[in-house]
Amino acid sequence: MSDDKTHAAGGVEPGDTSKRVGMEVIRERGVDPEELREKLIDAIGAEFTTYYYYTNLRMHLAGEEDYKEITEDARLEDRAHFELVVPRVYELEGSLPNDIRDFADRASCPDAEVPTPMDDEGGFDTSELEVEDILEVLLEAERCAIRTWSEICDMTREADPRTYDMAQRILNEEIDHEAWFIELLSKERDDEINPAGHFARGEPGDAPYSTNNRFNDSA
Amino acid sequence: MSDDKTHAAGGVEPGDTSKRVGMEVIRERGVDPEELREKLIDAIGAEFTTYYYYTNLRMHLAGEEDYKEITEDARLEDRAHFELVVPRVYELEGSLPNDIRDFADRASCPDAEVPTPMDDEGGFDTSELEVEDILEVLLEAERCAIRTWSEICDMTREADPRTYDMAQRILNEEIDHEAWFIELLSKERDDEINPAGHFARGEPGDAPYSTNNRFNDSA
């Protein structure tokens, strides 16, 4: 990428690889593809950090096999969201930050930590930790993700069908996740029936809307 | 976990859940399970960060489809290693750090960054970046992993068959990876034939030795 590349909308000369028609069509429709790209990096930063944080959260739903498995679905689906959007960041001439700590710092959603301090023996001090505290962290993480992907739907709806398609597919799953955790937290904390209304996933982290490349089961 | 739990080897009363026979058998055989556990956290910290860093490294092997796909195998296999060992950390009464930045900081291998500075437009300054520079980062990351898992094999060989089994399975794949990158770097940098001697993976990130739970394709 040369420094003197202009960012005005418009023509791309035949064979010119310093510009992308795939970006210029977005710019022509009023959206700054660079700004969108940076927002996508922030958004998948949050998917990546929740993939990490849900590992600890899931484990601490001890003795609650049903909660654990639903959290595992959400954990692996957030990872699938990261995998789905990374190529789009590159298509828009971006990349992931060269330091994983920067990626976490610019994530658009908060660190989803286990809501209890660590003890002196390498684990968490779980003496005051309640199942409902963990479910609340999970719920708020999903709510943040819904807001983020809704914003990206707004940004792209009129200008970028490809990113819009990804964002709405991810949003579908984040809305599933919120409904799950509303159901679980309502029952656990309030003894209230508040159904999510979904059927179970086929296998952990099935990601029915967002999985990239069905031929690659690892995504 | 109560504060007054003693760490002396020996008896576990019937029904006592504050101790684990699965840890005491290791202690009886001369290995400190807490020390081992902390080393495992460091080791999978490195697997987790390489999963992240290989994303950028792979993308920048631009125009080299074969290098890209081999790096993708290594990337997804490192992720599989993280997934494989997390449950063992918990079994040994540990957990992942409550801050993802701490996880990166205590990783037993260096950040595998793209070996070029970032530019002012959200990407990398690739003007001086050579394919062989990336292959060298990949090679050195694999070498670090081989050393780490060899150390863990040493620690566990006489005392902890379960962790030893994981470590040797992961080591198998890390040795595959080193051989791949020696082949590629030798050819690319030195125009030298230095065969890895392997057949290709079945699908990206196949992880033939280390995949946890074959019923769960996402691990």
Place this chain on the structure above:
Amino acid sequence: MMATDDGPDIWTVTITIPKDVDRDDAGRTFEIEVSADETILAAARREGVWLPADCQQGWCTTCAGRVVDGEVTHPHARRYHDEDREAGFALLCTARPRSDVTVVTDQYDELLAFRAKHDRPPGNAKFNDD
């Protein structure tokens, strides 16, 4: 402030949209009533004033604004520092009025630069000056 017998106090919040933002309401000023337990962002959106936001948890800084007059509080913000407050920045998604207040919206770029200058996220993670 409106007198209320029951429930929380209600304050008048004056919202100024900068002239140079890329929205139809650029340069306009709105006056809305916001109760003490409501965020300025939620009240504004309820009244049809679409202020920028993302996480709505006081973390991402998308909703940054500046307090020109009056007082706000941020009880649930996940990432809001004393120095932000001292420099007049507010995160409107979590900011609740504690007096009649005047705010200027769309200060994301400004807060990002401010955070970077003080080596705080997300500013320091977004500028490649290392």
Place this chain on the structure above:
Amino acid sequence: MMATDDGPDIWTVTITIPKDVDRDDAGRTFEIEVSADETILAAARREGVWLPADCQQGWCTTCAGRVVDGEVTHPHARRYHDEDREAGFALLCTARPRSDVTVVTDQYDELLAFRAKHDRPPGNAKFNDD
């Protein structure tokens, strides 16, 4: 130092194993020849002295030692700070002699605590004092 006509200088490195380590060679002292382009760790292992190490890239600090006398250099260490050097710590996996040297091995715990005190990794990531 041994005189050599060709190749790098070769120095004498005296390696002291602390008494309290859990190895057969606890309390022993070894004297080995190390060339200027070789690491102390590699030379020791070549001579059958099994010093602890992990990454061997000057990152993880498993191989930490202390320089009691003489001078070493760390051209390829990934994480080694001026304050480490000033406090006498060395990372033996990447340390190369620049004079006859005496080192004490097995200083991992000490370096970890030192790094934590200076808010440096990995020490600050290993102690839950926040």
